[in-house]
Amino acid sequence: MTALTFRTRDRIRFTTRSIIMIGLTAAMALPLYYVVVSTFKTQAEMAASPFGLPSTWRWENYATLLMTGSIWQSFLNTLVVTAVSVLFQVLVGSMAAYGMILRRSRLTAAIGAVMLIAFCIPMQATLIPLYQLEAQLGLVNSLTGLIIIYLGGAIFCYFLIVGYMRKLPSELLEAARIDGAGPFRIYGAIVLPLIRPILTTVIVFQTLGTWNDFVWPNLLLSSNEKRTIVLQVYNAMGQFTTDWPQFMTVTVIALVPVFIFYLFCQRWIVAGLVAGSVKG
Missing domain, CATH: 1.20.5 (Single alpha-helices involved in coiled-coils or other helix-helix interfaces)
Known part of the structure; x- marks a missing residue:
């Protein structure tokens, strides 16, 4: 029983x-x-039956958008900004974490405390001063200026990586130092392969955040040829009327690449977080 x-x-x-x-x-x-x-309906069908299936599956919305050059330019802009930004974020964040682990002192502890305080400052509090700085440097309405703004995400990478890196066996790094390996050799040949799980997790998080960001592109970019894909979604809404099937189509096109990327990297996200929690 x-x-x-x-x-x-x-x-x-x-x-x-x-x-x-x-x-x-x-x-x-x-x-x-x-x-x-x-995306497969007309405006009238959306109003008559919001959740029903379309009477005829129409691909005109996709064909119209994909035949325009602005959507492809926006894809290219977003791809360049995301790839370059994430690359430098992860590189700077991992090197900063490595420096903190390699030289533990009161100075590095103070620097870490300052970065923690800076990390706690809300992004909204930095919008105006950062915009003014970019305007003074002539970086407004440029992809370069947008990439530089995104480099601030390196501090998030640092905090994720440094916790993982602290659990690396210090004996291994000391043995490499005794064998004559310099700090950059140790970083490239030993540290990076060992922290690959958390690096993959950080890359996925930062890629999703950068690709989907709306605030900074909307604030810094004004010309049509510099728009990112998220701005294309926003600009699909008219001031007085909106073609909602067209708007939904732009949204789907913007979501498909990042959705596929997330599905492809999902197992590495879980593996990186689990490995970071049980390592050591």
């Missing part, structure tokens, strides 16, 4: 969890379903 009772309880718990998870999944998938299905 006891074993049977335990099995019954386990089945009830499993069934309850399954029902809750299915319900949460359906609630989260409903907006995505609405957006995707709306």
